[in-house]
Amino acid sequence: VQLEAMSYGIPIINTMLNNGVNYLAPNNIAVTCQIKKIDQLSDSINNLIKDKEKYNKLSLNSLNRSYLFVADKMRKEHYKIYNEIIED
Numbered sequence: 001v002q003l004e005a006m007s008y009g010i011p012i013i014n015t016m017l018n019n020g021v022n023y024l025a026p027n028n029i030a031v032t033c034q035i036k037k038i039d040q041l042s043d044s045i046n047n048l049i050k051d052k053e054k055y056n057k058l059s060l061n062s063l064n065r066s067y068l069f070v071a072d073k074m075r076k077e078h079y080k081i082y083n084e085i086i087e088d
Contacts, residue, residue, distance in 0.1 A: 002030070006066035011058035013044045024069075029062045 002012050002025045012030035014021055022032060031048065033040040048055050067073070 003066065003069055006062040006069075009059045009063035009066075011048055011055055011062055013041065013048070015041075025062070025065075029058060029065055031058075 002014065002021065005012055006025065006029065012025045013033065014025055014030050015033050015035045016022060017035070022030070031044045033044055048058070
């Protein structure tokens with residue numbers, strides 16, 4: 001879901017899950033909230049609505065980062081890793 005949002009240039013609000021999600025959308029793209037902190041989540045949403053400059057900055061960063069995960073680019077990176085393993 002985060003990657004799809006990034007491809008549309010939508011800023012992300014997520015939680016710290018320690019499962020790779022936060023690698024996909026680091027702090028310059030996402031607002032990360034603590035788990036089960038509804039007030040923090042609500043505040044983050046309202047802050048993005050009110051702060052157009054922050055929204056636009058996160059939006060642009062989000063769109064730019066989405067290009068790292070384009071299928072062709074990821075395929076090339078995987079082949080590169082596989083080739084390094086085979087050569088060793």
